Amino acid sequence: MPDSVLRRLLVRHGADLVVPWWETLPERIASLAERWGVTTIEPIDRGNTAVLLRTDRGVLKLTPDERRSGEEAAALRLYAPTDRCVRLLDEVPGALRLEALRPVDRPITTGEAGRLVGALHAIEAPAGTPTLASRIDRIFDHATRRGTAWAHRRDQALALARRRGPAVLLHGDLHPGNLLLADRGLVVIDPTPFVGDPAWDLADLSRICTGDVDDLVGPTRASSEDVRAWARVFAADPGT
Template identity: 35%
Template sequence: MLTVPPAFAEATVVREGDAGSTWIGELPALVEEFLERWSCTVSGPPAHGSVGVVLPVVRADGSDAVLKLSFPLAVNAAEPVVLTAWNGDGAARLLDRADDRYAMLLERLSPLGDEVPDPFTAVGRLARRLAVPAPPGLPSLAERALQWVDEVPAHAARLGNPLGRKVVDAAVANAREMAADDPAVLVHGDLHFGNLLRRDGDLTAVDPNGFVGDPAYDFLPLLRGEWYARPPDVERAIAEFADAAEVDRERVRRWAQARAAESALWSRDLGEPSWVTDVVDAIAGDLA
């Protein structure tokens, strides 16, 4: 019987209230249901992200896999659709799914391991590999950008304009420009090293958000993650990612600035640590 990780249980209840408490209470039985349905046995302790738990399992044929159960949020519904579209090419292979229960059986991948040389080039190449025709029904990045045109100035005003007029105006202009001419391919949406593992040494994506739009959108999470360790040469990073992903450098810059400004505002609302907010503040300002 699963022992739900206490930190995951607490965070879920705080975020989701009574619905979260109910789901956490049902989670051990849900795990047992899918272990039986997919003929698996648990082979290690659970891990978790912010909205789901992952259990290493062994299938009836002796092969390794992972069982993933996510809290039933609309944002999680796209993951099996996106993984099916990639069919294991650059992303975790989906072995079985129960969309109505937000349950998936996935191939087991290896840890990322040592630092990745030339990270912006490496992830840019992966972004290009993942840019396949998008399946129907995914949220649109163009529509998301158009929402920012109205929401970012209003959000900034509610918070007392912490970013400054120049940064907000740039975010609005960039969002409007990106919405006007957005490619229609599959985009991971949260492509950083926390969502990358390895298959036979190759970078392999997990935990996609799933959008239809522009692969240039995926630069910011990587830049933000690298910035936490040490601020990179942003112009060089943009060039390396854009060239490897085969996208326009200016689109990488524009998406990153608008997305950083939007993230900086939400970072304040969510009460994230100041060092997290400071990074997206700096990116939004530097690229304005």
């Protein structure tokens, strides 16, 4: 397993949780391989929260945070009717088996991205889903630990999150790294759902897609102005 994977897990979860889990990881992988009939395993050097393994029966995702793994499985089942999210094939506490996808190797248009997000936002939020405003501190605390360029803009983010306006079920972490391709088209991975401003999910996409922001927001309930406001929060240079 690449050392870079362990370093990222330690930053995200802390040594108390990660170190004992890491020591038993080979046994966990062997047990899952037997359970799910996996015969080939290759590490994937990406992600901050889990170990990813490419296999002949999809991708295995293992994490020391069983609560988070369960929440992700629930989110994948919630989004399953849209067919715009990675498919969950199987699960046990702390581990998911997911369909294999491929990297995005072409430009993404604003219209395509808008239709994807619009389909996700059409799912009704279950009762008790947390709000965007309630998650801001957690998101910015993590950004501060990682030294992210926008981590000092917590107050601007809170002000945007608390405004009145349309509220939808958000993917929650919709950046370019969480977009992949399936035969059916563009799909998302790693949802962390909460309820809030639809523009939240479009901020990063507005910076990497080709086309006009109006085409991005068209299939959603977001406004172009709100997307630009969130994009300024997350920009390395807020003037861009």
